[in-house]
Amino acid sequence: MNLTRLLLARRSLLAGAAVSAVPLLAGSPKAQGIGGGNQQPEITVDRARTAPIPIAIPSFAGIPLGAEMTGVITNNLGRSGLFRPISPAAPAGGDGDTPNFGSWKALGAQALVTGRAEGGGSNVRVEFRLWDVLPGQQIQGTAYTTTSANWRRIAHIISDVIYERLLGEKGYFDTRIAYVAGSGPRDRRVKRLAIMDQDGESNHFLTDGTWLALTPRFHPTRDQIVFMSFQNNRPRVYTFDLGTNTQRVLGEYDGMTFAPRFSPDGNTIIMSVARGNGSEIIAVGLGGGPERRLTTGGAIDTSPCYSSDGTQIVFNSDRGGDQQLYVMDASGGGVRRISFGRGRYATPVWSPRGDLIAFTRLTGGTFAIGVMRPDGSGERILSESFSVEGPTFAPNGRVLMFYRENPARDRSGGGYSSRLVSIDITGFNERAVNTATDASDPAWSPLLA
């Protein structure tokens, strides 16, 4: 296993061969539009109400990486639902590096991406330019130097640059998904911790399947995951270090620990510990150590998640009789219920933007993924079926991923499946996420610089 490919931070790409973002325009620390003066050309679109941006992405020059990278970029932008990629056979160029904008206008393209990937092995140079077709202006021009093994990362980074320049907010393409890969019959299910790129590529299994692994979550800045393992038949929360490929039990709290999650500042882990007739929420340091008890009282309090500013915690509890969502201060006080709709509510996650809480809602026949404001108002159901569970936000807060199970058709479990799904928080653009095996428990990584 190539460990360097598991690391999340872009600085990890720098080891050995530098990834340098070189402005193509001489003397400019950042790429600027040609002839734009101080004005940054930017296409701003209200995406809630308008059609996807038509963007032409002719194949990058350079064999074989040019076409491969173009494919990754096209797939990223298309899957976001916010772009409509046009991949014509038409040549990109007019004279030299300046495209023939007339032909792109004729195809209906508003934006154009051109590029080339040259070299190989330890010395690959990727250059790309983003153009605003109508005025015929360059919006961005950047070159990256890296090893050929990192070509996918570079394609994702370019996708994020395009997304941000055209939509005015950060992208989420250079990110990973940690998840649980499932295989085998359900009564002897093998569940392995796994990690892959957000588009389903570059899959790695992190555990060998000897023990059940559940509910991974990413550290906000380090190359670290916290998850639950049944190692040695003692279900406990573990941390997994992606740099060294090692896992370590997170303390000993006299009982099963589960449902872990990092604080936004990365210094604390909150989780449930089974005690008495229920489970309490406790906060501990990254190495375990002394606990701070945040809830008590015999109810099942679980699935805690910090608000994006770290001041509050949302969790689910059956203290009122059945599972509902509650918010409390990060210190454990001021508990108030926020879910009041029909059914039971579970697995709350706070958006990185702070504006929404996503959840799983359980009613008699179906499960649903929905969002509500942190005060419980404005509930919207985004997706509903026999079984959906466990939403996780993309780092820009625009997209959710969760998993969907199809029921067994027969008594031997035939027909059962578990797959990852992504959906825009508007409820549109639901897409299957490809995985080699059955998959559940997705966790979206942060976007690291």
Place this chain on the structure above:
Amino acid sequence: MKFKLIGIFTAVALLGACADKAATSGAATGSGATSGTAGVTPGSQQDLVANVGDRVFYSLDSSSLDGDARSTLNRQASWLARYPQSSIQVAGNCDERGTTEYNLALGQRRANAARDYLLARGTSSARITSVSYGKERPTALGSDEQAYAQNRNATTSVR
């Protein structure tokens, strides 16, 4: 591969349970076990499954012990008194109609309910461990009410 061991136990238990309507009676009578009671080592897991009943069942989102469950646990307590060297693990399980994390806690609650009953009937706490598998280890593989009823259980394994 400790899970393999558990898996084998569960498989054995399932054979017994399916064959003799354990899901509805709450107790395995042994009538449908592969070899009946003959040839079963006294004090073994097979003995527990065939002659005592290795599991109790719960209703939806509940950890209450009904009459059937209490009779099964009474038999388990007597059986444990007869084989004082044996130790057991009580594993709590849930159906698939709940969320992973909540079900881990609910499974623990179910395991605790069965364990506490055995303790009250005189079994030493040193002989009992409990664990929750949440919805991760169903014995019935279908997605229907009958399967869910079988999967809401606390299952006793000889260790």
